[in-house]
Amino acid sequence: YRLDEFCIPKHYEDDLSRVLIPAGLINDRIERLARDIVEDFDEDGLVALCVLKGGYKFFTDLLDKIKGLNRNLGRSVPLAVDFIRLKSYVDDQSSGNIEVIGGDNLKNLQGKNVLVVEDIIDTGKTMQKLLEILQGVKPKCIKVASMLVKRTPRSSGYKPDYTGFEIPDIFIVGYALDYNEYFRDLNHVCEINEAGKQKYASK
Numbered sequence: 001y002r003l004d005e006f007c008i009p010k011h012y013e014d015d016l017s018r019v020l021i022p023a024g025l026i027n028d029r030i031e032r033l034a035r036d037i038v039e040d041f042d043e044d045g046l047v048a049l050c051v052l053k054g055g056y057k058f059f060t061d062l063l064d065k066i067k068g069l070n071r072n073l074g075r076s077v078p079l080a081v082d083f084i085r086l087k088s089y090v091d092d093q094s095s096g097n098i099e100v101i102g103g104d105n106l107k108n109l110q111g112k113n114v115l116v117v118e119d120i121i122d123t124g125k126t127m128q129k130l131l132e133i134l135q136g137v138k139p140k141c142i143k144v145a146s147m148l149v150k151r152t153p154r155s156s157g158y159k160p161d162y163t164g165f166e167i168p169d170i171f172i173v174g175y176a177l178d179y180n181e182y183f184r185d186l187n188h189v190c191e192i193n194e195a196g197k198q199k200y201a202s203k
């Protein structure tokens with residue numbers, strides 16, 4: 001999609017090459033995902049575990065939809081929330097080192113149905129590492145919802161239980177996904193251009 005057809009914040013006008021997924025399309029897709037998730041979890045309820053920071057938009061939008069379904073369809077899936085923070089990227093490269101920084105006491109997840117809510121799966125290494133950590137606290141079950149999955153030859157083969165969109169092997173920003181902490185305040189999933197990468201480079 002061409003940039004000028006969408007509401008792009010003025011401060012990012014020169015830093016993007018295209019809109020890959022407009023906010024409206026994301027919204028529709030999340031509605032569907034919420035339905036699939038509610039069907040799978042039922043009255044047992046679930047703990048939605050938000051992977052910060054990039055997962056926060058997807059997390060709040062997905063939970064709103066699940067709450068809406070509970071209301072409108074008379075489904076009742078009790079929701080608890082929890083947060084974990086992972087960091088692996090500097091500029092547009094994975095540092096390879098995945099750090100868990102902060103989050104609640106993971107022991108609280110023992111015996112629970114856990115839904116991990118992530119922004120994007122690239123190589124899949126971050127999620128595999130997180131799943132290893134989570135399995136250590138023995139939840140009843142773990143499912144993963146990722147808004148985006150990249151089609152990349154660097155993939156470890158990992159696939160989440162719920163996927164919003166598959167995207168090509170490019171670096172994207174917006175909808176809470178960042179480039180060195182910028183672009184989280186952009187509603188659409190967009191491709192960053194060279195000017196943007198230079199402007200917001202880490203050094």
Ligand code: 5GP
Pocket residue numbers: 054088089094118119120121122123124125126127170171172173177178179
């Ligand atoms: P993986 O370990 O799967 O290679 O990388 C996963 C993490 O890298 C994601 O959770 C996300 O934080 C970051 N990441 C991967 N690809 C992109 C991208 O295209 N844009 C942004 N902003 N972050 C990405």
Ligand code: MG
Pocket residue numbers: 051052053054055118119120
């Ligand atoms: Mg992430």
Ligand code: MG
Pocket residue numbers: 054089177178179
């Ligand atoms: Mg990031």
